[in-house]
Amino acid sequence: RKEVEQDPGPFNVPEGATVAFNCTYSNSASQSFFWYRQDCRKEPKLLMSVYSSGNEDGRFTAQLNRASQYISLLIRDSKLSDSATYLCVVPSGSARQLTFGSGTQLTVLP
């Protein structure tokens, strides 16, 4: 199993839709998880941190399932500006460095 694995995408959804991405991780000892957003040709930026069972911030909800070792990101009422690549990030390895998933590309269509 890859250390961090994400839905392959791409996801093309209409404005106003609800979309969910999943991410699985292999390191059962991981305590914290992150979702980053990366716009085209820009640097990744932190979207949400997840330290317990989940986190909610406006239209964005992240959920953690430790038993199944996956985290999800739910986006409600999608906006055009939500179009980006969403990266799942999990500390892993002996040095607990951040390991990035390959990302899921989202395009919100008018």
Add this chain to the structure above:
Amino acid sequence: ETGVTQTPRHLVMGMTNKKSLKCEQHLGHNAMYWYKQSAKKPLELMFVYNFKEQTENNSVPSRFSPECPNSSHLFLHLHTLQPEDSALYLCASSEGQGHTEAFFGQGTRLTVV
């Protein structure tokens, strides 16, 4: 305005050139990182520094040489690169190594010709 600044933003270099990438963070963080992002590939961790000490070298070729003179500055010295080294090189910092979110600079887009 970003707390992590990288220069230059763009760099074109020949295979025999020597150049350096610079990263500076103004966040008071103790850990700094170099990542490589190639087209259609996930971010690859290259080096980790924690309190100025290198704690991780992710099997990076010796033509990439990092330097961390203090907790605020990180360099990546480049020499005799190959065309396949062309990529976006991202610097990041975090409060401590692991378990805390990282903040990225805008990256240096490197083209090796």
